[in-house]
């Protein structure tokens with residue numbers, strides 16, 4: 001540990017449940033890292049829909065969980081290491097560039113997190129991209145696992161222009177799959193860039209997919225959660241080969257697979273794929289398109305933009 005470690009940090013938190021306007025920026029003392037912990041000076045905090053969903057007003061919201069500290073992933077520089085502590089990727093020293101996932105309270109200028117969740121950042125990706133690599137990458141990998149996707153399959157990806165969607169497209173391409181991906185017309189180029197064949201969502205989707213794949217699609221991945229995505233998937237693919245990350249009620253009703261970071265099997269798998277995802281990013285095989293960055297203080301603006309549903313790439317907060 002050096003003498004120059006930060007003593008205070010700026011943090012974004014939600015003191016109550018509600019929309020992005022409830023977020024506040026506070027100054028707080030930083031937690032000095034104990035054994036097995038790493039303090040990171042955050043250069044970019046990844047932004048995900050789960051962040052605003054975590055403090056949105058809902059029937060079962062627990063008042064004792066307040067304040068909510070959003071942010072599941074960050075990238076930055078090691079500011080201090082606890083005694084006898086190594087990064088998950090091995091070694092580690094003050095000044096090393098790193099990324100961390102899955103952490104809590106990533107919307108901050110400094111975080112102290114378990115070393116088992118901190119990995120050296122490859123030079124090939126910048127801080128905003130690194131801060132957004134692992135949540136969506138691990139989710140996409142988990143979806144492929146959940147339906148036992150096989151190399152060479154023809155698959156349907158709903159929300160292929162979204163953050164999870166583009167990671168899924170790239171991971172599928174790497175495994176020799178053909179992916180048909182739904183998107184708004186203006187995002188067709190994005191789908192193509194990552195190896196997918198774009199198709200517009202909206203009325204007539206089922207027939208458009210049949211026209212593109214006359215021999216059928218064999219698995220469907222719902223990264224959107226609309227009834228249309230679920231209905232078209234059910235019309236085209238056996239129930240056991242459909243997985244969703246967003247249509248929780250439909251999943252229960254229709255018996256399709258659902259995966260989430262809070263489910264033990266998914267959590268363990270997602271942890272296990274982090275090194276491989278980082279290696280893919282280092283090799284240029286897994287790209288994270290960043291649409292916009294915001295100062296940390298503008299977390300509410302970032303989440304308002306994201307909640308609109310068409311960000312066109314990832315967002316990052318820069319402390």
Ligand SMILES: NC(=O)c1ccc[n+]([C@@H]2O[C@H](COP(=O)([O-])OP(=O)(O)OC[C@H]3O[C@@H](n4cnc5c(N)ncnc54)[C@H](OP(=O)(O)O)[C@@H]3O)[C@@H](O)[C@H]2O)c1
Pocket residue numbers: 048049050053135136139158159160161162163164165182183184185187201202223224225226244245246259260261306309310311312313
């Ligand atoms: N369960 C989990 O483990 C897990 C993990 C990560 C994310 N998620 C959830 O998965 C969803 C996607 O996350 P993300 O980070 O990929 O979000 P994102 O980057 O905001 O992407 C949203 C996607 O939805 C598409 N979309 C918006 N409205 C649509 C509509 N009416 N019909 C069809 N597609 C529509 C967008 O397409 P266009 O922009 O082309 O219109 C875009 O591709 C969110 O609900 C998120 O909370 C769940």
